[in-house]
Amino acid sequence: SDRKVSSLRPKKPLISSVGDSVLSVTQMLASKRGSASLIVNDEGGLAGIITDTDITRRLIAKHLDAASTSVSKVMTPNPTCVSMLDSAMDAMTTMVENHFRHLPVVDDKGGVVGLLDIAKCLNDAISKLEKKSKSTSGSVAQSEAHEALSQAMQSQGAQGAQAAALQALLAPLMNQAFGNQASPTLRSLLAGKPSTVVQLGTSVFEAGTKMAESRKAALVVEDGNLVGIFGFKDMMTRVVAKELPMDDTEISAVMTPNPESVSPDMTVLEALQTMHDNKFLTLPVCEENGNVVGLVNVMDVIYGCGGVEGWRSIFISKNAPMVSSSPPPLGNIPSTLEFQKGSNEEFDETTFNDTYRMETASFLSDGNVVVFKIVDPDGHTHRLHSEIKIVCLRKAFVDKLAGRLKATNISFKFFDEEGDAILISTDEDLAEAVTLARNAS
Numbered sequence: 001s002d003r004k005v006s007s008l009r010p011k012k013p014l015i016s017s018v019g020d021s022v023l024s025v026t027q028m029l030a031s032k033r034g035s036a037s038l039i040v041n042d043e044g045g046l047a048g049i050i051t052d053t054d055i056t057r058r059l060i061a062k063h064l065d066a067a068s069t070s071v072s073k074v075m076t077p078n079p080t081c082v083s084m085l086d087s088a089m090d091a092m093t094t095m096v097e098n099h100f101r102h103l104p105v106v107d108d109k110g111g112v113v114g115l116l117d118i119a120k121c122l123n124d125a126i127s128k129l130e131k132k133s134k135s136t137s138g139s140v141a142q143s144e145a146h147e148a149l150s151q152a153m154q155s156q157g158a159q160g161a162q163a164a165a166l167q168a169l170l171a172p173l174m175n176q177a178f179g180n181q182a183s184p185t186l187r188s189l190l191a192g193k194p195s196t197v198v199q200l201g202t203s204v205f206e207a208g209t210k211m212a213e214s215r216k217a218a219l220v221v222e223d224g225n226l227v228g229i230f231g232f233k234d235m236m237t238r239v240v241a242k243e244l245p246m247d248d249t250e251i252s253a254v255m256t257p258n259p260e261s262v263s264p265d266m267t268v269l270e271a272l273q274t275m276h277d278n279k280f281l282t283l284p285v286c287e288e289n290g291n292v293v294g295l296v297n298v299m300d301v302i303y304g305c306g307g308v309e310g311w312r313s314i315f316i317s318k319n320a321p322m323v324s325s326s327p328p329p330l331g332n333i334p335s336t337l338e339f340q341k342g343s344n345e346e347f348d349e350t351t352f353n354d355t356y357r358m359e360t361a362s363f364l365s366d367g368n369v370v371v372f373k374i375v376d377p378d379g380h381t382h383r384l385h386s387e388i389k390i391v392c393l394r395k396a397f398v399d400k401l402a403g404r405l406k407a408t409n410i411s412f413k414f415f416d417e418e419g420d421a422i423l424i425s426t427d428e429d430l431a432e433a434v435t436l437a438r439n440a441s
Contacts, residue, residue, distance in 0.1 A: 003088040010105045010114030013038045018047050022059055022074055023066035030241040035233055036102050038112050039075050045110045048075030052232040060208035066240050081106050186285050187264035190294040197221055197292055204239050205246040216295055220255050225290035228255030261286040264293045271301045370434055390430050
């Protein structure tokens, strides 16, 4: 039997009203760590959707004032939506065909009840594929992997033409995984593709205009070398929500500094694995001498693994006769894809760094000093005492792991009671994480 949309467990929506200002919506999203809000009318019906990308493309790039601009001017009005009882596979097909990253879920009266993310729909198949590829080898592995993929599709409710289209999409990826076909490099993937490269002194407005054109996060360079990264969510939470002036704020003040990068000679398959293992959405690509080549996101990489034909197959399945047979431009492909080892781990949308997970924080009696329990990427747990200041915590952690890492490359994440990842980059973030941990315990 076909699975329903409800089985995909849509996220609880972050709701705003049509009369709200863009500023108030971005401040709400920043406080809730969200990237999209559903906009409702006075009757509570769905009127539109606004995402972090919309903020850059329709507010910053057009030089509008967030406080005086109504969200109704910037949102995508009357978005396609589904109900909890609709077919899960139909919902996924709708998202892929139309390049929707998010799909609102409504009840039978038109009231907003949830938000689907295409990431969760594609996750099952790829996870099952990976398990199969680890446990088997050679031609036997390939046939078994096809079987695993088929089972994954059925568990998603895919039948017939849709299942065949999805298998065609992922088949080239499997061929590369089993060594029957060479995997292209990131250099070839980025050749001729737009990227957003800006200087340290670039204004947020100028960077936003370039990001809107290329639909890519900005890579910040100094003397040709990568020194920072600045994404659409950063624009929304660090600039718009904090009412910083877009013309007078330099990107150096709001970027994530010193991101790690990967070599352009890395294959797309290796890049996919790196993203999977580290839970990151984007990878800056740099030459050995530090020169910036570009930026790939996870959908670029899957596109590179599958090739044009692989993508095209899913866009011209028999159930979608009205859809163009050409693949979408890369910027229109949904930019969120989660790989989950456990329910609490997901991609960090800001940068590619060593990220350490803070599992708990408990108060001691002596003032501002807290005991932190930190889990490194290898799964090792470290307990340490620190003031509630990000500089102090980094120093304490570096001291604990003497000689093994540099303070500039450390990022911390905290998981709240709903399992959402919170990147800890300021003292305020750290204080919030401590408060959440104290409340949870």
